[in-house]
Amino acid sequence: MTEVSRRVPAAPPAGADGSPPPRRLPRPGPAIAVVVVLVLAAAPLFLAPYATTTLTRMLVFGLLAVSLDLLVGITGLPSLGHAAYFGAGAYAAGWVSLHVTAAIPVPLLVGAAVGGIAAALTGWVAVRSAGVYFLMLTLAIGEVLAQLAHSWQSVTGGADGLAGIPAPALGGEPLANTGFLYWYVLAVGLVMFAAVWLLARSPFGTALRGIRDNEPRMRAVGYPTTLYKYAAFVAAGTVAGAAGSLLAAQQRLVTPADVGFTTAALVLLAVVIGGAGSLWGPVLGAAIVVLVRDALGPGLGGHGELLLGIVFVLVVYLLPRGAAGIGSLRVRRRRS
Amino acid sequence: MTGWVAANLVSVLNGLAIGALLFILAVGLSLVFGMMDVLNLAHGALFLVGAYLAAALAAGGASWGTFLGALGLAAVIGLVAGGALSAMTEPLRRRSHLDQALLTLGVALIVAEVLQIVFGNDPLAVPAPPGLDGSTSVLGAAYPTYRLVLIGLGAVVAVGVYLLVERTTVGALIRATVADREMVAAVGVDNRRVKIAVFAAGSLLATVAGVLGGPVYGASVGLDSTVLILALVVVVIGGLGSVKGALVGALLIGQVESLGRALLPDLASFVLFGALALVLVLRPQGLFGHRSGAAV
């Protein structure tokens, strides 16, 4: 049976091993990457503070989308609960900034570590499941962690959230200026993005894509796939936790909504719009989502989510290749 | 000592009432899931539609007319919505689980936002119909009559759904599809109509649960995802497409929600997750599941 041919269009990413270049999304050459980084770095010099803040939020959300893409696009694990690790990192970074120190890089490291630990504690149950079960379990795990954020008043501040988080400090000097904060977020974001990019193009990342394409076959050639998926899950949780620490630094407030289902759904939307598996596409998707929610939302009476819901429905029907190639692989494999 | 017993009796009864409501909600989700392999994330939004409907109709004063009217209207809306969702997911049948989930997620976001625009941000209370808004003495403890009725209604629905699925031809087809979808398709049974019917009936149960849950939970922003997640946990614990599983799961989660919150208020979320994790570790396919969806 020629299952392979059915899977053809479903696989955007390219690999170091000479796999084919992505069909839908051309990889930006190094030159484009340099230009993009330079433009991003120079942005606060000619943008108004409000626009800089919006751009900062895009970067934070973009990093979260990249971490989710590692799961969805590279490994083929569509998670509906990824915001949980983002939120865990945000709460941890916020708590450390409030009660211990806001000195860079402490909140960042703590956020990443807590995100990773949360993923490590909850991920094993999730990666052992497949198909619709994985969707459901990640959703359940994410939602239970959001509940925890609600009810663990003494640490998280309950429904009001963790407020009054101090700005991250560099050499004893808080980064109160929106420009400086932006550069901090940009620097961390770029480093983390590079790390995920390298991971995806490493032999380990190649194995993850093999699992996405055909897990039983990977087992047959001797890869302990559940372990690999678990490692990817924890890595994605760690990066999401780092993104969470940036959220705490930027927003200076963390609420249960940042952990919850809506955030998880929006970041998944960002990945799907941007093109799963390309890593940079989801950053673009995240920018669009933030733009719609934060910039256009107020104009719609705070109902940006209505627009996003419509986008969701349209994307599913109009961008099948964007949304496909993730779960479909897993479904067919399970039935084969 | 008697005080402790009484306090916990109320918690147990509350757990039963929540369980009854969760069963009505979750059994539809579970069957749609088992029949069509669709994770319907709009299920919670349908519940919320029912709740707001009950609140809106009862706004001018609670009466049996408004309550029954809300129930009837919710049933119709549920049927239509289920049919529509079934039609919307049909073109995606050959696509991934994620696509179908994203579609229903989009629908859920739209419905929730529209409800928020129409009814505002403030939670609305839904009074119980006259005669049921008082309390009844249960073993010496005063307990809201409406919740006792809710427990009874849950039992009636459970028996009804059980008989339908276990004792009728349509039910046999549903069970066969849940057990082996490819096989049913392979032997040439056209179960499209049954699928639409199950989706419509499942959605009906969700909106009706919303009306019935009104006097307990009210109607508020965010209630949709709260009940959706509870229903999902019930389905995961009980096993996909299993009526018995949905019932046992609902009763279990009802008690966890109620007794857990009463006895260990700080740890209630942990208890919920603990119950979920325990079942998944011991029986990944759920207590009554038989599909290999969670195969390692």
Add this chain to the structure above:
Amino acid sequence: MSALSCHGLGRSFGALKAVSGVDLSVAPGARHALIGPNGAGKSTLFRLLTGTMRPDTGTVHLDGDDVTGLSEVRRCRRGMSQTLQHSSLFGSFTVAGTVALAVRRHTGRAVRPWPHREPDVTARTDELLTRLGLADRAGEPVPALSHGERKQLEVALALACSPAVLLLDEPAAGMSPAESARLLTLLTGLPPEVTVLFVEHDLDLVFDLADRVTVLHLGRVLLTGTPDEVRASDAVREAYLGTARREELFTG
């Protein structure tokens, strides 16, 4: 000592005993064929041997060690390699990338999470592709391959695991006669120390390649012997013929 053996192996599905009390012993370096009419339990036995499926009863020994409780992943690490009946490869990989995936896992080095040069992997991949006649297709995406080429790639993938025991599940299924002949050359050319056990429907291929044949019927071993003994056996002929008649009953 046998390279691969099983004792009293059994597996039921409900009331159906797909495989029951099967004893099998494959000598090192053998070309051992597993044949039998449809529904004889060949595929189930194959899965029990590779570890994809767990047996209800019995044991599986690989090179003298009991591997019954080990997963297919662990068995692969111990030198058992397999091809799958339905060609199922990696849709987003190239031919070379596919083989490299398996080679890398069996170089004895950790699979690292950062990009780096792997000259040994590249060299071994090139060698395998050349041996299987796929060298000029190395850069092609897998979906661009013909059915026969995919089967070749399956074998390359299995060989990339440096197997001591190679299990092939219907390697010639769906192949044209030309492709089938090429496969035969390929399998005949395998290093003699590699033990091969294969399930196959194409009896010509079986009798050309195998030095030992086991016939399964209704989940049990009917006969194990040389190709000539099997060809001469009345019991085997009856088993095939009987099933053929019954199939006519079913389809007609």
